[in-house]
Amino acid sequence: MHGFAWEPFALHLAATAAASLAVLLATFAVAVRKGLHRLVDVAWGLAFSAVALVSYVLSAGQGDDTRRLLVTVLTVLWGLRLSAHIAWRGRGHGEDPRYERLLAKAPGSRAAYAFRMVYLLQAALVWLVSLPVQAAGYVTGPVTWVAFAGLLLWLTGMAFESIGDFQLARFKADPGNRGRIMDRGLWSWTRHPNYFGDFCVWWGLFLITCDHLPAAAATLIGPVVMSLLLTRGSGKALLERHMAERPGYAAYRERVSGFFPRPPRAPGSGRGRA
Numbered sequence: 001m002h003g004f005a006w007e008p009f010a011l012h013l014a015a016t017a018a019a020s021l022a023v024l025l026a027t028f029a030v031a032v033r034k035g036l037h038r039l040v041d042v043a044w045g046l047a048f049s050a051v052a053l054v055s056y057v058l059s060a061g062q063g064d065d066t067r068r069l070l071v072t073v074l075t076v077l078w079g080l081r082l083s084a085h086i087a088w089r090g091r092g093h094g095e096d097p098r099y100e101r102l103l104a105k106a107p108g109s110r111a112a113y114a115f116r117m118v119y120l121l122q123a124a125l126v127w128l129v130s131l132p133v134q135a136a137g138y139v140t141g142p143v144t145w146v147a148f149a150g151l152l153l154w155l156t157g158m159a160f161e162s163i164g165d166f167q168l169a170r171f172k173a174d175p176g177n178r179g180r181i182m183d184r185g186l187w188s189w190t191r192h193p194n195y196f197g198d199f200c201v202w203w204g205l206f207l208i209t210c211d212h213l214p215a216a217a218a219t220l221i222g223p224v225v226m227s228l229l230l231t232r233g234s235g236k237a238l239l240e241r242h243m244a245e246r247p248g249y250a251a252y253r254e255r256v257s258g259f260f261p262r263p264p265r266a267p268g269s270g271r272g273r274a
Helices: 006-034 039-058 065-089 097-103 110-129 131-136 145-173 193-209 213-219 221-232 236-243 249-255
Strands: none
Touching: 006 039, 006 110, 006 131, 039 065, 039 110, 039 131, 065 131, 065 145, 065 193, 097 110, 110 131, 110 221, 131 193, 131 213, 131 221, 145 193, 193 213, 193 221, 221 236
16 A cells, blocks of 8 residues: 655655755856856756755655665666766867857846846756656655556666767767768667657656655656656757758658657658657
8 A cells, every 4th residue: 555745745845946956056156157057957967866865865764765765866877977978078168059049138147147047947947857756755655566667667768868878979079970960879760869768767757656646646747847848948849940950950850750769761751750
């Protein structure tokens, strides 16, 4: 029989919001000093890791220990890998063009505008998306096959994300590929293996909470928001607008699925999925 410690969980929400905000505030201070707001992308995974760790500590004695440990380890592994990859990818580069365009619209102080429009927003999104991770620590009763299905989905997501990032990095490291579209490996099955991986990771974490259906229903907004960010917000949609004019991208888009993996179509056989 599964239950849920609603009252401790409600009290816990303020502490996790503070943890998310603390990571983004610290990042803001460093970014202003360095004049490099792209550092906020590195903080994204770190903030999720911080929320997961705070949740683990606060939920001690409330929920099932196996579920508590599982969801914490999975979230921290995902968050640290993502942050390390973004930090490595961005080393030696200047400001991200996305933030340059955003800050060009600042009506006053660029730092104050960045704080409101980027850092506070990301702190709120981390807290909202991570609600299933926070709730998992308060579900009583042993893990079931649903949680194991969530683990399998998480592993699938991590594989797509990690392998996709590795393949792209190796492709870009070859000077002979300069100006070419990456269409090999996982990138021949989906135009966004890393974003699809994130999608699987967060729906997998959500499934671990589904042993208690009311708690799952209360936190469903987390993976839904992440899915919208990946497909319609700062993920796939934004990147494809940026890539649209690249030579060869239209043909690549026609052959390869826009999100969910499938074998590539033969050239001229129809458009890829959006």
